[in-house]
Amino acid sequence: xxxxxxxxxxxxxxxxxxxxxxxxxxxxxxxxxxxxxxxxxxxxxxxxxxxxxxxxxxxxxxxxxxxxxxxxxxxxxxxxxxxxxxxxxxxxxxxxxxxxxxxxxxxxxxxxxxxxxxxxxxxxxxxxxxxxxxxxxxxxxxxxxxxxxxxxxxxxxxxxxxxxxxxxxxxxxxxxxxxxxxxxxxxxxxxxxxxxxxxx
Numbered sequence: 001x002x003x004x005x006x007x008x009x010x011x012x013x014x015x016x017x018x019x020x021x022x023x024x025x026x027x028x029x030x031x032x033x034x035x036x037x038x039x040x041x042x043x044x045x046x047x048x049x050x051x052x053x054x055x056x057x058x059x060x061x062x063x064x065x066x067x068x069x070x071x072x073x074x075x076x077x078x079x080x081x082x083x084x085x086x087x088x089x090x091x092x093x094x095x096x097x098x099x100x101x102x103x104x105x106x107x108x109x110x111x112x113x114x115x116x117x118x119x120x121x122x123x124x125x126x127x128x129x130x131x132x133x134x135x136x137x138x139x140x141x142x143x144x145x146x147x148x149x150x151x152x153x154x155x156x157x158x159x160x161x162x163x164x165x166x167x168x169x170x171x172x173x174x175x176x177x178x179x180x181x182x183x184x185x186x187x188x189x190x191x192x193x194x195x196x197x198x199x200x
Contacts, residue, residue: 012061012073017158021178022072025187034060034073046079046109047124053077054111055122062115070190071115076177078153080106085153094143097154098164103133106153110174114186121186125179127170129157134164 011022014033022029034057040049057073065071078085080100088094105128113122148154148161155161157168157175171179 008066009070009072010061010065012057012071015177017156017176018074018178021173021176021180022183024180025184029072032061032064034058036060038075040084046077046082046084046107047111047126049084050075050077050109050111051113051122051124054113055120058113058115058120067117069116070187071113072183072187073113073115074110074178076108076110076152076174078106078108080104080153087150087152088143088148088154091140091143091149094148094154095139098134098139098142098148101131101153101155101164102139103131105130108153108170108175110171110177110179112179112183112186114183114190116190119190121189123182123186125171125174125182127168127172127174129165129170129175130167131164132166138164 009026009029010032011018011029012032012034014031019031036056038053044052053075054073057075058071061071061073085097088097108127108129109124111122111124113120142148142160145160147156147159155164157165168175171181173180
């Protein structure tokens with residue numbers, strides 16, 4: 001994959017998890033968080049909403065980038081009963097979300113947008129995640145730790161929240177926030193002379 005034809009590669013995210021995961025593909029990138037409107041529309045499906053959020057980030061970063069840049073942007077949502085669970089407002093909200101997820105299967109959707117001067121690709125990774133039934137006081141103790149307060153759905157699978165996960169069907173790295181298998185193929189396509197533009 002000829003990533004060298006694009007410079008710089010820009011990760012439009014301040015997430016340390018996404019930085020860690022992108023570094024597994026290449027160490028040659030810079031971080032440029034994109035400040036965008038993260039509101040969602042009830043007229044769109046969750047997949048459409050998360051795809052649009054990733055596109056907003058990519059386009060915002062592109063507006064400030066060099067013409068030779070390659071932008072990687074991503075957004076993750078948690079969906080339960082068709083409803084998007086965002087980042088909890090406070091500990092009480094985190095506890096409420098965790099109790100909703102307890103003993104059930106929900107979906108984690110991570111959209112990735114790769115943008116260059118020649119193309120824009122957007123794909124959505126969807127993973128089913130099953131929680132075991134939480135024991136009394138577990139949700140409260142986890143919320144009090146502070147870990148879930150900046151995470152969609154009020155948990156991080158790579159942290160203590162992983163103790164609640166009894167199974168997944170899909171991409172573990174997508175649940176973390178950046179599906180690296182999918183992304184590596186998108187980067188390969190972006191670098192291909194025959195890559196075709198895809199807009200989600």
